[in-house]
Amino acid sequence: MNSLKPMRFIGAIFFTAILGMVLAVGFAAPAFAQDAPDVGPTPPLVLKPMESHIGNITGHAAAAKSDYRRYCAGCHGDLGDANGENAVWLDPKPRDFTSATFKCRSTLTGTLPTDEDLYNTIQRGITNSNMPIWNTFTRQQRADLVAYIKIFSPRWDKEKAGDPIKVPAEPPVTIDSIAHGKLLFTKLECWKCHGPAGKGDGPSSGTLTDSKDNPIRPYNFALGKDDSRFKCGSTNQDIYKIFMTGVDGTPMPSFADVIQPNDAWDLVHFLRTLQINRHGKENEILSAAHGVIPPYVDKNPAPAAAPAPAPADNKSPGGGQ
Amino acid sequence: MRTKNILLTLLTLLVCSSLMFAGTISGKVTYTGTPAKQKPIDMGKEPSCAKQHATPVTNETVVTGPSNSLENVVVYVSSGASDDGQVPSQAVTYEQKGCQYLPHILPMHVNQELKIVNADQTSHNIHPLAKVNREWNKSQPPGTPPISEKYDKPEFISVKCNVHPWMHGYFAVLNTNHYDVSKGGGDFKLPNLPPGKYTITAWHEDYGTQTADITITGTETKEQNFTFKAKAY
């Protein structure tokens, strides 16, 4: 085994080596002086002490500075303005945090999402986009990043997140609920964009643009298989939330004011049958009915149910004061 | 009806502020050059709207009248008005009819109630592309009650309906009640201005903004015209 002598030798070598490295840093640093290591292109950005609260975890913006730069800034930009160096190549474009408009919310359209909404989006990623599934992060990392993206818009200083909409328990799928969902799909004119068979080929589909005038395609339900995902989730509850709260920043509006909760579940059930290659209870029930959705017969006509069929002479109800 | 609202508002203002003297700024908005030809709109994909228009309607980005007059210009007091924060209690109404927005440009005070009505037999989605204010997007099927909203920051907000891509309008959210939109002939009028120094801004959605400084000394009518340079395309 080594005696002391070689160990002293090691020490000398290491001293030399470390000295050499220090010198090398000195040599290397001026060459890259225009780009200080910690900041890259210096953003005129105030790191506000924003917080997020996910369950019992508190996220702090300051803790996510490095992670944001490492994982997010390439697309979302150092300033959160969706002008990262990759943004020009992406379709759809990355989210612009300076507008604080978010697609995936449990809150009403136009309101800020809850911390959980943002946290879930990071965790889930966004299908049909370049937003990856960041489920490798720790819960703390995700919470910190949620806090960090709040520094980009002054809205987070003053506004509170909206209240999450209530999603009632899902009623059982029946052929009636599917039939009623189909009626709603027609009445609410979902098909104008998503197409009569949900293939994303409705008459308006080719004209759609997002809030930054970039072309955007409606979701094609027919491609959905067993592992189908929507931009904002993959469960029936998620579908419910998507059309009730709308997908802000895109042409997809909120239907919260015009669909009653139970009707909404019927629509969810019908939308699932548009995913013709997906195995699920909705398609099973449809198959049991030999693949035919019967015309819907309203057994309990509810006068207040919205949307009421529009009478032909209806001018502008409530509009003229 | 909107005129009635404004008159009521102004009447209230007059009475409340007990103004003995009130000046008026009025004028005419015109353009020079050749405006782009407005394209006719094909509403073939929405027959219920198409049949409401005997002759095809066109874009409303630039609406002109006789003698080079320019319509749809918002003229308002951008500084000097004394009514900041006085939110009118009446709502303004924005109507979707025949797959068009009526009016094309709707001015309103910050935090004033805005009612949006669907008078059509088809679903619209109202998607005001606010940048400073909150952006929201709501579906309004036929026969549903008016949507009630308000905006808490001044902004010119482009409004569109994604289902009917030709539908395009504006909300002009202002910090003043002294505003007008130039109509046929390009005329506008800002009455009931107490004595003082004012900056008047004229805003057109395509041609930009112009401003003018005007001092009102008493009961008088001052004329201020605006001339925009038309864009050929």
Add this chain to the structure above:
Amino acid sequence: MRLWAQSHRCQKPRRVSSVLAAAFALVFLILGASQSASALPAFARKYGLRCSACHESWPMLNFFGQKFKDNGYQLMNDRDAPIWQNPGYWPVTFRIVPLWHRVSTNKVRVDSGDGSREAKITSSGFDLTGLDFHTGGTLEKNISFYVLPSSDATGSFHFETVMARLDNVFGSPWLNVKLGKFELDNLLSEKRPLTLTANGGIYQLYHFMPVGSGNIFGQIGSNQLGVEVMGHSLNDRTRYSASLLSSNNGSVGLPYGSNSYSAFFTGSQAFDAGRLGVQRLGFYAMVGEAPTTWLTDGGAPVPGSGTGNKGYSREGFVGQFYFGPHVDLTVVTQHGSDSAWFGQGYGDLIDGVAVNNNTPGTVLAAGSRAPTWNGVLFEPHYVYNPQLIFIGRYETIRMSQQSTPGTPSNLGNITSYTVGYRYNPIMTSRAGLAWHTEYNWFHQDGTSPVSNTNLTSSELLMGFDFDF
């Protein structure tokens, strides 16, 4: 990407001391060779992510990059199939390092009159590594591939990696099947090291063989030919891998035996430790057999004729510990054991590593034992920011049982220190460039070529490591 040309693989040693030297040289030459790091701007270009998204500091993966790899170079976001790419996109990346280095070895055999003596040789100068052409990605959703022609510094190419993989079989991340020549599922990847020197650029633990051993087959750091079944949980916290490998250390053309196989198993579990980060604990085990008996032609072994399989094993634990966003430490342990036959110099005659042929009737020398050893590796990193990382490493391997009784117990023991840093002046999604500085000090007991005393070598290296 090999720093050293393998110029004399087939040199046949004549004396025992030269066998030791050759064995050692092989550790140097073969092992210093396999520097084929995977850092693919081609992937960054495809997905529009910065290098730093997948690499703690390229080429070393972070957890997200590990998941990306485990998914078959897919983000699992519906943009994985090549149909999403511009038709002009071709997933190719090259990597090479122009460098300056100073290499010093304290005891090198030189002629002295009729015999030999040892001399200290120190040389320095500008140099190159080999060139790697990485091409990898997906052929279709859930079908991925990787092909890596890699050269030494003289431009002589070999296939470092060639594999196709069926991902998420039956829609489950728990089943992925890979066939070809590939890197074993080492959590601490030798193909993605932050070090480049001949001895510091590899993990000694991944290539160790006792002095005099004829076994080159148990090198978990070498890319191996075989089939791998691998699986992981959706968030990659739980991972396993099982491979069936040819016992040929990744050499093509069946040069060794026709019925010699090895197996490699790994498993690991990660834990969310709050502010500390994700911690991972795992194990690995390689068990296998390799030939010791050769037919000969004119005294030379006939390729492919190897029989007389004998066993070997390598097993250990791996821990990846994070202490907040800046500091992490990887620990790898190893217990290795070779059959006594290997220990006595039977084994790979083709490459001249073994000196003895286990022909019918051969008996082991009396008292021969299976050589065993233990090793441990500590690799701490300090990530100042995604552009600047400091690296340290301490590796030691200690023989616990020599094959031949009476052999000094420390013969072949290795101690290696490495320190360095990599500074990336650019951090984009298109290309990578790192200013690399590294110092390695390597020590092995009793393996100098003439006097069989301790051998020490050191290397200081600086260069531009770049890829596009």
